Amino acid sequence: MLDKNGIAKRIAKEVTDGMYVNLGIGIPTLVANFIPQGIEVMLQSENGLLGMGPFPISGEEDADLINAGKQTITTLPGSVFFDSAMSFGMIRARKVDLTILGAMEVSENGDIANWKVPGKMVKGMGGAMDLVASAKNIIVAMQHCDKAGNSKLLSSCSLPLTGVKCVKKIVTDLAVLEVKDGAFHLLERAPGVSVDEIVAKTAGKLIVVGEVPEIED
Amino acid sequence: MPLNKVVKNAQEACADIQDNMTLMLGGFGLCGIPENCIAELVRQGVKGLTCISNNAGVDDFGLGLLLHQRQVKKMISSYVGENAEFERQMLSGELEVELIPQGTLATRCLAAGYGMPAVFTPAGVGTEVAEGKEVRNFHGRDYLLEMAFDADFAIVKACKGDTMGNLVFRATARNFNPLMAMAGKITIAEVEELVEPGDLDPNEIHTPGIYVHRIFKGEHYEKRIEQRTVRQ
Numbered sequence: 001m002l003d004k005n006g007i008a009k010r011i012a013k014e015v016t017d018g019m020y021v022n023l024g025i026g027i028p029t030l031v032a033n034f035i036p037q038g039i040e041v042m043l044q045s046e047n048g049l050l051g052m053g054p055f056p057i058s059g060e061e062d063a064d065l066i067n068a069g070k071q072t073i074t075t076l077p078g079s080v081f082f083d084s085a086m087s088f089g090m091i092r093a094r095k096v097d098l099t100i101l102g103a104m105e106v107s108e109n110g111d112i113a114n115w116k117v118p119g120k121m122v123k124g125m126g127g128a129m130d131l132v133a134s135a136k137n138i139i140v141a142m143q144h145c146d147k148a149g150n151s152k153l154l155s156s157c158s159l160p161l162t163g164v165k166c167v168k169k170i171v172t173d174l175a176v177l178e179v180k181d182g183a184f185h186l187l188e189r190a191p192g193v194s195v196d197e198i199v200a201k202t203a204g205k206l207i208v209v210g211e212v213p214e215i216e217d
Numbered sequence: 218m219p220l221n222k223v224v225k226n227a228q229e230a231c232a233d234i235q236d237n238m239t240l241m242l243g244g245f246g247l248c249g250i251p252e253n254c255i256a257e258l259v260r261q262g263v264k265g266l267t268c269i270s271n272n273a274g275v276d277d278f279g280l281g282l283l284l285h286q287r288q289v290k291k292m293i294s295s296y297v298g299e300n301a302e303f304e305r306q307m308l309s310g311e312l313e314v315e316l317i318p319q320g321t322l323a324t325r326c327l328a329a330g331y332g333m334p335a336v337f338t339p340a341g342v343g344t345e346v347a348e349g350k351e352v353r354n355f356h357g358r359d360y361l362l363e364m365a366f367d368a369d370f371a372i373v374k375a376c377k378g379d380t381m382g383n384l385v386f387r388a389t390a391r392n393f394n395p396l397m398a399m400a401g402k403i404t405i406a407e408v409e410e411l412v413e414p415g416d417l418d419p420n421e422i423h424t425p426g427i428y429v430h431r432i433f434k435g436e437h438y439e440k441r442i443e444q445r446t447v448r449q
Contacts, residue, residue: 046319047245048389058447063248063440064376064390070246071446081388083395083423084245084271085327088320092338111343121304122316124296129346130320133339164343 002173002190002215007141009034010188010215011100011171014139015041022046022091022131024101025069027141031100042078044096046087046127051079068127088127092134099135101128103142103167105157108204110167110179112140113159125162132163144172144201151203153177153184174198176215183207188215222382222432223411227257230405230431234258234370237265237290241326241366241397242280243373246272246299246443249390250279251374253407253435259286267291269366271322271393273303278441287311295319299443318346321363323396328365330399330428335364371401374435375424378408379415382429383422395424404428407435 002010004027012034015021022044023029032052035041043052045067052067053074061072090096105113112132115125132138145151153170170177175198176188183205189198189212199206224230231254234240244250258266259282266289273292274281281300283289291313297303306312317325318340328336337360341347351362373394376387384406386394398404406424411434 045389047248048392055446055448061442061445061447062388063442064388066246066248066389066442066444068245070248070443072442072444073446075388081386081391083386083391084319084323084393085396088323092320092340121308123298124294124316125318125346126296127319129318129344130338130340133342161344 001193005030006190007171007173010176011139011141012036014169015039015098017041019097020044020050020095021098021100022096024099024128026102028100028102029069031141044087044090045073046084046091046131048082048084048087049075049079050082051076053079088130091130094134094136096135098137098139099131100139100141101131103140103152104146105152105154105159106140106142106167106170106179107154107157108179108184109182110165111157112162112167113157114162116160118160128162132166135166138167139169139171140167141171144174144198151201153202153204155204174201185209186212188213190215220426221380222426222429223380224431224433226433226436227253227407230254230407230433231257231261234261234263236263238263238369239267239269239367241368241371241401242268242270243392243394243397244270244272244279245389245392247275247279247441249374249386249392249394250274251372251405251407252438254372254405255279255282258283258288262286262288264288265290267293269293269322269368271295271319273297273300275299275443276302278439284312291315293317293322295322323393325363325366326393326396326400329367330396333365335362337361338363366400368401369403371397371404373398373404373406375406375408377410377412377417378406378429378432379412379417379426380432381414382406382426382432383417384408384424384426384429385417385421386423391423398424399428403430405430406432408432409435409438
């Protein structure tokens with residue numbers, strides 16, 4: 001089984017040289033820590049920054065310089081600021097190569113629900129709907145099951161949707177899955193996790209072909 | 218000097234904001250918010266406001282201060298976490314809340330400032346955001362028709378401005394500020410530094426003064442940090 005850092009580390013392998021990437025809040029933010037040395041990647045923060053750097057050293061926090069999670073950050077050589085319309089303009093125009101975000105549910109046709117639970121306080125979708133509606137490639141980082149043990153990979157989402165037919169890949173604590181042709185396709189399994197367990201914990205249509213390799217460290 | 222937009226302070230800038238008006242307020246979280254005008258609105262006690270702002274502040278700062286005094290009738294935002302009083306008013310039905318995608322929020326400001334009545338965007342297609350909206354298919358993809366905002370006042374915060382209302386923003390405190398500056402019927406800009414015409418490099422001005430009606434130097438900026446994070 002993978003912990004949060006393990007999920008982030010596996011997703012970081014999907015990030016390649018020259019990409020512009022938007023990281024969501026939570027596990028996706030951790031992906032930045034595992035991007036391989038020696039490749040050039042620009043992180044987009046939808047509040048208006050391309051080229052997001054690491055957290056500042058203590059004493060150098062700048063109230064005017066935050067990421068979309070409202071955390072203090074820094075810039076890097078080549079960084080650029082812009083307003084929110086341009087930020088979502090580059091997202092809508094599909095200039096951002098990869099979007100990584102969390103989810104409460106994903107369906108076998110790639111629908112995603114991650115913003116609202118009926119009956120609970122709704123905080124809002126932020127930029128998630130814009131991102132999933134336009135991203136060229138979306139990878140979801142999430143736990144395979146919710147806290148009650150229910151599968152989050154479903155035949156259809158039960159929660160209000162954030163976007164339709166948009167998720168391409170999912171990395172969970174148990175597996176790496178591709179979403180295509182109306183089904184989850186098992187690509188890799190987490191260390192020590194059996195195919196049977198993944199089958200049992202995936203409620204939507206799951207396709208398993210041949211030997212499924214373990215995720216390499 | 219009709220092109221001199223300078224007013225004395227927040228009190229003079231906000232003097233004619235009345236009950237039940239629609240305001241746009243710049244900022245992302247607590248970053249780049251018009252602190253001095255918010256404080257003045259709290260002091261004035263104007264009520265029944267509709268506020269268009271990406272977020273709703275925290276309990277004791279930003280728009281949270283207006284919410285606390287029950288001055289807001291409706292919030293139009295993309296994300297409203299981090300605010301317990303907001304949650305209480307929303308769940309009790311005292312406060313009306315319209316949640317819209319962040320890019321749609323930005324683009325509806327942009328449309329107003331560019332003189333366009335509406336725009337098409339794919340955000341929210343197939344979700345409850347699309348309910349009641351016109352859907353149009355262009356080149357095989359569906360888009361929602363979203364209307365430009367119509368606000369009585371836009372209240373923004375810039376790092377620097379000159380007396381003619383030209384504005385320069387700093388870092389990610391830019392966010393919604395230049396968009397809202399373009400979109401208000403009357404735009405109020407508060408700045409950390411107020412300079413003379415000619416002091417700003419015309420190449421570096423983000424918002425042309427034509428969009429700005431009133432400008433003043435804010436008396437005090439707390440510039441509170443919501444999530445102070447440092448390198449380990």
